[in-house]
Amino acid sequence: MTVEELMHANLLEVFAERDPARRRAAVERLYSPDVTFADPEETVVGHRALDEKAQRLLDASPGFAFSPDGPVRVVQDLGLLAWRFGPEGGEPVVRGTDIALVREGRITAVYTVLAAD
Numbered sequence: 001m002t003v004e005e006l007m008h009a010n011l012l013e014v015f016a017e018r019d020p021a022r023r024r025a026a027v028e029r030l031y032s033p034d035v036t037f038a039d040p041e042e043t044v045v046g047h048r049a050l051d052e053k054a055q056r057l058l059d060a061s062p063g064f065a066f067s068p069d070g071p072v073r074v075v076q077d078l079g080l081l082a083w084r085f086g087p088e089g090g091e092p093v094v095r096g097t098d099i100a101l102v103r104e105g106r107i108t109a110v111y112t113v114l115a116a117d
Helices: 003-015 020-032 047-061
Strands: 033-038 044-045 064-068 073-075 076-089 094-105 108-114
Touching: 003 020, 003 047, 003 076, 003 094, 003 108, 020 047, 020 094, 033 047, 033 076, 044 047
Parallel strands: 033 108
Antiparallel strands: 033 044, 064 076, 073 076, 076 094, 094 108
16 A cells, blocks of 8 residues: 555544454554554554554544544655544544654554644
8 A cells, every 4th residue: 555545544544444343354454563653632453452442432422533634745755644623514623744664664663743733
């Protein structure tokens, strides 16, 4: 997969996916086994921890949806995608940017930076 495809899949097939089985399959397909995910709250490592992180975010926000907030930007093996999160069809309550490092067609690290509004 290209960096652009991986960035969209990270957002939409993992962090926006409410079906646990589909999300787990995407996690295994998209990330290296020792993937690191870091946001302002914590850093987690590995498929299981990343899957659990996504589930906690979704559980805490029923009815909310992630969507891209601009194009994917790429510099070699680094991808950047701005996103928004809020009530489906409504205004976002959180905006942020995912920055991911890709090696051999898989994401090895994702850093989430929240926008300061």
